[in-house]
Amino acid sequence: MPNPSLLILPGDGIGPEVMAEVRKIIDWFGANQGLKFDVSEDLVGGAAYDVHGVPLADETMAKAQEVDAVLLGAVGGPKYDNLDFSLKPERGLLRLRKEMDLFSNLRPAQCFDALADFSSLKKDVVAGLDIMIVRELTSGVYFGEPRGIFEEGNERVGINTQRYTESEIERAARSAFELAMRRNKKLCSMEKANVMESGVLWREVVTRVGKEYPEVELSHMYADNGAMQLVRAPKQFDVIVTDNLFGDILSDCAAMLTGSLGMLPSASLGAPMANGRPKALYEPVHGSAPDIAGQGKANPIACILSFAMALRYSFDQGAEADRLEAAVEKVLADGVRTADLLGEEGVTPVSTTQMGDAVVAAL
């Protein structure tokens, strides 16, 4: 059997720095656990634009369709702010999500014990927090047509279209229920069914899919109240399912609650391929952080934990994923901190490379 294949797209800003540390981890698993991957690397975002004039070359897109999993660093930066909309770095990422049809975006918001003090929230509100947001990732207002800026009378109008079909809602909902079954059998669906018809359909379809999962306790919440409840008492939630745009905002809100933004990974999953593995892209929740790029300050853990998610969701290596996550927890418990994690007095931050090395050592 050939080795499973990984396409690495470091992207922009701190992307290449954090990805360099992930490569060390991949190498470690190859050398020590017999888990060898065929790794190739390519460009996405501004880095692709600089070379190809587009944020994702067709050849890169084709490669992404063929590999077993894609690992992405981050895209975007002020250098590209004035590019035409269709050429922005973000379009490269959005093209990957759309053409690979990665409809289920798993975003854990987890508060690491060693970092509970670091949240802006009170420790008892967030300590032990472990929720999973399932965000629909291929539809909604991100992709709906018509869209654009049009002339209308003597002025312009900006238009985007929120659009969800029953089957789009259904497959996202089903992936959330499956996850809930493997966790605490509690799912909260969020929309604005009181204001948006797309939310009415969302709620109806989620309710219908829920009939197939009678063991899962399903609740519904308006997204504005969801934002409030996340801030007030996030531990009331276990799995949350929501649409593309609400998911973007609510998952960032949830991520920040944990105080561990530089720590949080994500998985974007699609339908199974011929070999049974799902189409998959893994990326940290944080962005490209242009302000600290190239300074060796970035925290590589979110990207490293994204690889752990790849082990779990793409390669059925749950035990190895656990091993990697445990190594990260050990490093944190030992007090190793990158600059973003400094709250305590008298701790000197380690560099991106040192953090990567510490995780390898802990493995």
Added chain:
Amino acid sequence: MPNPSLLILPGDGIGPEVMAEVRKIIDWFGANQGLKFDVSEDLVGGAAYDVHGVPLADETMAKAQEVDAVLLGAVGGPKYDNLDFSLKPERGLLRLRKEMDLFSNLRPAQCFDALADFSSLKKDVVAGLDIMIVRELTSGVYFGEPRGIFEEGNERVGINTQRYTESEIERAARSAFELAMRRNKKLCSMEKANVMESGVLWREVVTRVGKEYPEVELSHMYADNGAMQLVRAPKQFDVIVTDNLFGDILSDCAAMLTGSLGMLPSASLGAPMANGRPKALYEPVHGSAPDIAGQGKANPIACILSFAMALRYSFDQGAEADRLEAAVEKVLADGVRTADLLGEEGVTPVSTTQMGDAVVAAL
């Protein structure tokens, strides 16, 4: 000169209870400060549906157009969950906002000194917080066409349209800049210009309006990052301007940061009427809280402070608004607490009525 006119729409759930306390305050200003109002009362939301079969009768709508200001309690409740979309209690409120053309929704998120401990956030993160969110309220995905649930092939699709014209963005932006000029001359505009063309236009128009206010320091932020930054370090903001849907979520998130949800008022303002006063509707940020309705547990302060906003923005009675706000602060400093504000040991909650009476006494 005739007395200024107020239309009171208590609505559903705790709406009538909290509004009863506001009436005491209105009476106090009439009796003691010579500020007499012509007050009329009518139905909105589920309460209107129960009587008229619609969530806002045409006669009520017509009255709202004629008065100097509308005070609204809250709308909605589980009893109405299965009503057709067009009959839901929320449609009554949305019709008022739309037909009165109340494009500028001011939502202060303020942390009251006496309640800083009550937030789920650390005290130093929120103590002294005083930000103002200006939410566009008459357009965007709340009102854009096409909208609805349609047949498409052999399934249904839910559609809503995000839609902003230049002039809609312009007037909302201008109201935010005006407010920033009267505050700390710092404005942050939030959208998703990296993903949505309507956000690109939003950013462009806000930037252009900003040229008229060179003293105001203008920044732009993606709405997902905005949610993060509100949780991480809310005091970095002074005035925030954003669209209808982002404003819904971000203002609720900001409100919850303060730990004072039962305390927060809002003003929805439109264009000046013939008498120079803006079209205006005032309402608490909290909802109808059906779970505690009718039990005398609700906190009337958000609704009372909404009347203070009316004094300031509709009736040019800034000093009287200050007086009312000071009375509320005094009551809080004295330790008077409704059930929603109980965090401390050994404090017995007062009822809705007792809280209203305490504010009158403090006046």
